[in-house]
Amino acid sequence: MTILLFLVPIALMLGLTGLAAFVWSLRAGQYEDLDGAASRVLFDDDVDAQQR
Amino acid sequence: MLMDVDLSGFVREGDDGARRIDFAIDGMTCAACIPEIENALKKIPGVAQARVNYSNSRLALGWKNDELDPAVAVEKLRVMGYVAHPFELAEAESRDAEQARYLMRCLAVAGFAAMNVMLLSVSVWAGNISDITPETRDMFHWVSALIALPAAAFAGRPFFTSALGALRRRSLNMDVPISLGITLALGMSVVETARHAPAAYFDSALMLIFFLLCGRYLEQAMRQRTRAVAGNVAALRSPLATRIAADGALVQTPTARIEAGDLVLVRPGERAPVDGRVVSGASEVDESIVTGETAHRRIGVGDEIYAGVMNFSGALQVRARAAGAGGFLDEIERLLEGAASARSRYVGIAERASKIYAPVVHLTALATAAGWLLLGASVHDAVVTAIAVLIITCPCALALAVPAVHVVTSGALFRSGVLLNGGHAVERLAEVDTIVFDKTGTLTLPEPRVANADEFPADLVEIAARLARSSRHPLARALAQQSPAGAPYDDAREEAGAGVAATVEDVEARVGSAAFCGVDPGDIAASGASTICFRHGAAVAVFEVHQALRPDAVDVLSTLRAQGYSVEIISGDSQAATEAVAKRLGIADWRGGARPSDKVARLETLKAQGRKTLMVGDGFNDAPALAAAYVSLSPVTAADVAQAAADAVFLGDRLAPVRRALEVSRLARKLMRENLTIAVVYNAIAVPLAIAGHVTPLIAAIAMSGSSLIVTLNALRAGRDAVIERADAADRDVRDLRGPTVSDERSGSRSRAAA
Known part of the structure; x- marks a missing residue:
């Protein structure tokens, strides 16, 4: 069962990474405009910029 | 006339000269507006950042130092067909x-x-x-x-x-x-x-x-x-007010920035932005939003004028005054103070439940420990069992029972155009048995409408409406409503105080006063309504303009009565005007000519009879009654004071949200009671198990999450049948105010494409 000594900390670290990523995205304001974000992905203004 | 716009009060300064201003945008109908607005604004020299928040229809505009006058951006948006209103984040909202x-x-x-x-x-x-x-x-x-x-x-x-x-x-x-x-x-x-x-x-x-x-x-x-x-x-x-600066220049200033002592210009067709005293000019004003009275009043130098009052005929210069310095205002404020205190004593269903629950739970745990000790268990076992009782009774389901219903209910109300102001409104709405309506602006539309348009040929009305579009006069604006999409004529010219003329199909068309249109004043029926005349060649029309009932008022009121509510009208308007509306709606119980104190007195009488009264009103004069009623609603067009005193505000031209609010609230109360019952049943099963010492962590986990889920799922039923009340085309202007989150046409094409 010594494998648990590795697996439990690894599982916890993975979980904490996810938590940190979520808190970061919250701080960065990524949840401020959910409706807008859903539509923005469809705009192709970046494509225009490359073609120009 | 070109005018400066003063937005400086809304600009926020950050580090190293970064400036930022927030706007609420009217007219964003679909997601395609996002890049259109952002790209157009980014092209303006000096703009460092332009970011639209589509969820709440807002725009953040950023620049450095003095590189940009935000008024340029407002003008650019106006040309594109959007209306941008400077916006200051309310403290409550940021909190x-x-x-x-x-x-x-x-x-x-x-x-x-x-x-x-x-x-x-x-x-x-x-x-x-x-x-x-x-x-x-x-x-x-x-x-x-x-x-x-x-x-x-x-x-x-x-x-x-x-x-x-x-x-x-x-x-x-x-x-x-x-x-x-x-x-x-x-x-x-x-x-x-x-x-x-x-x-x-x-x-x-x-x-x-x-x-x-x-x-x-x-x-x-x-x-x-x-x-x-x-x-x-x-x-x-809150539109821009026209302030007259000390040097006589006209400056467009946000109403919130007008200070006592400022001189403000109120042109015909505008609403007075502030309370004040007329210092120059004479006019007729429509004070229905203040007193409920629909007859116009002549005012001149030295007379009082209140915010929201519609100016009809002449330009007025008004000296703004600090709130609460006048007779009528003082009366309202005094009544409001008396009325507001009664409301705060209401105790919500959740508070009542928790007041009983907490002591019962703690006593049960104590009794468990004592019981096990008496039966000869060890101190450790007795304490562990008592703690298990406390854990299992930890009111997870009970604490979710009422808030979950609140969340779903306010979501359902939000979608049908009702914005809740405060807590407990839903619970109080569910208990209502009597509804008191104000008349002007509540049962009737806030803006007057043409009453007899169907007496004339449709093409004639169309010409008249398009011509009327070129005037700001309130009667002309009512006439223009007859053709909401009609473009104005290019060569239309307005003669101040008389009317508008233009050449249509090679013949001169005129709309305006009887004399201007060459109509014999004797032809105008003495019905008491305001009239606006129209002449196109030989064709003549006299349009009657008066307050029209909300499109679904008759329907909604008869439904409410059929549902067993006792409905009455109490209005500040004249007896005759009130009676006419009451008759059309089939309401026997009405009072006209009521002062604000009369309205409060009537509500007190109803309260003394044990009735739970819903007050629906919009006027300045309704504010004390709205605060005194058991629960109150007001339309979004209501005076600010009235909206602040009401428990909820409803959007749109229709009365349907009132009926909807009552229905949803009744369903919500039923679900709250069901949820509380579920929570009690859960405890009735789990607590004996815990007292007997059979609760393991596994059982605790299953029981607690299970009861919480059942309660939450039950609460979701409150929103299940929420129907978006479809508003007709005349409703569109107000509907836009709701923003895209509640608009049901977000995926539709831009209706403004022609602009």
């Missing part, structure tokens, strides 16, 4: 947003911890019935403690602070048993782990926090969404 982020952080931590601890707990439960070694189990428990203790200390703060606050005030709220349950569950688990016991409650404590935070967060998010829309509506409603 709400901060609180929502705080709860979300707590929720994230609780979710992370609950998942990981549950992983370890499931291993222990599985191991306990198979071959886990005590050493491995202890290690799992210690790892759980390592996760659970800091996580609970962080994520449980909303409950701990609230519980401490309640205890300091020497009262009990739902957070007291919650905090006690969490603390005891964690404490006992640590002690049991140290004693190498086979069971610990770390997972139960964290799951409890997680579920309860979900409820808290959703409640906060709903409140925030409502407040954002209400904030936009407030910004869109």
Whole structure:
């Protein structure tokens, strides 16, 4: 069962990474405009910029 | 006339010269508006940042130092067909947003911890019935403690602070048993782990926090969404006022920035932006939003004028005055003070439940410990059993029962165009048995309409409406409503105080006063209504303009009566005008010519008879009655004071939201009662088990999450049949105010494409 000594900390670290990523995205304001974000992905203004 | 616009009061300065201003945008109908607005603004030299928030129809504009005059951006947007209103984030709204982020952080931590601890707990439960070694189990428990203790200390703060606050005030709220349950569950688990016991409650404590935070967060998010829309509506409603600067220049200033003593110009067709005294000019004004009276009043130099009053015929210069310095205003304020205190005594169903619940639970736990000791159990076993009772009764389902319904209900109301102002409004709406309506602006539309358009040929009315579009006169604007999409004529010219003329199909067309159109005044029927005349060649029309009922008023009122509500009208307008409306709506119980104090007195009488009264009103004069009623609603066009005094505001030209609010509230009350019953039944089953000492952590986890889920799912039924009340085309202007979150045409094409 010594494998648990590795697996439990690894599982916890993975979980904490996810938590940190979520808190970061919250701080960065990524949840401020959910409706807008859903539509923005469809705009192709970046494509225009490359073609120009 | 070109005028300066003064937006400086709304600009916020950041570090190193960064400036920022926020606008509420009217006219965003679909997502394609986002790049259109952002790209157009970014082309303006000096703009550093232009970011649209589509969820709440707002725009943040950033620039450096003095490189940009934000008025340029407003003008650019106006040309594109959007109306941008400068916007100051209300303190309440930013506080709400901060609180929502705080709860979300707590929720994230609780979710992370609950998942990981549950992983370890499931291993222990599985191991306990198979071959886990005590050493491995202890290690799992210690790892759980390592996760659970800091996580609970962080994520449980909303409950701990609230519980401490309640205890300091020497009262009990739902957070007291919650905090006690969490603390005891964690404490006992640590002690049991140290004693190498086979069971610990770390997972139960964290799951409890997680579920309860979900409820808290959703409640906060709903409140925030409502407040954002209400904030936009407030910004869109408060137009720019024309201030006359000391040097005589006209400056467009946001109404909120007008100070007492400023001189303001009110042109015909405009609403007075502030309370004040007329210093020059004479006019007729429509004071229906103040007094409910529809007859126009002549005013001149020295007369009082109130904010919201519509100026009809002449330009007025008004000296703004600090609020509450006049006779009528003072009366309203005095009445408001008296009325507002009664409302705050209402105790919500959730508070009542928690007042009974907390002592009962704590006494039960105490009795359990005492009972086991008397039966000869060890102190350790007795205390562990008592704590198990506290954990299992920790009011997870009960604490979710009412808030979950609140969240779903206010969401359903939001979608049907009702914005809740304060808490408990839903519970009070459900108890209503009497409805008192104001007449002007509530049963009738806030703006007058042409009453006899169908007496004339359609093409004639079309020409008249398009011609009328070129005038700002209120009667002309009512006529222009007859052709909402009609473009004005290019060569239309307005003669001040007379009318508008243009050449249509090679013949001159005129709209305006009888003399201007060459109509014999004798032809105008003396019906008492305001009239506007039209001539196109030989064709002549006399349009009658008066207050029209809301399109569904007759329907809604007969439905309400059929549902058993007792309905009455009480209006500040004349007896005759009130009687006419009451007759058309088939209401026998009406009072006209009522002063604000009469309205309050009537509500007091109804209250003394044991009635629960819903007051629906919009006027300045209704504000005290709105505050005095058991619960109150007002339309979005209402005077600010009235809106502040009302429990909820409804949007649109229709009365249907009033009926809808009552229906949804009744359903909500039914669901709240069901939920409380479910919570009681859960306790009735779980508590005896806990007292008998049969509750293991596994049973606690299943029972607590199960009851919470059942209660939440039951609450969702409140929103299931929420139908978006479809508004007709005439409703569009107001509907735009709601913003895209509630508009049902977001995916549709731009209706403004022609512009």
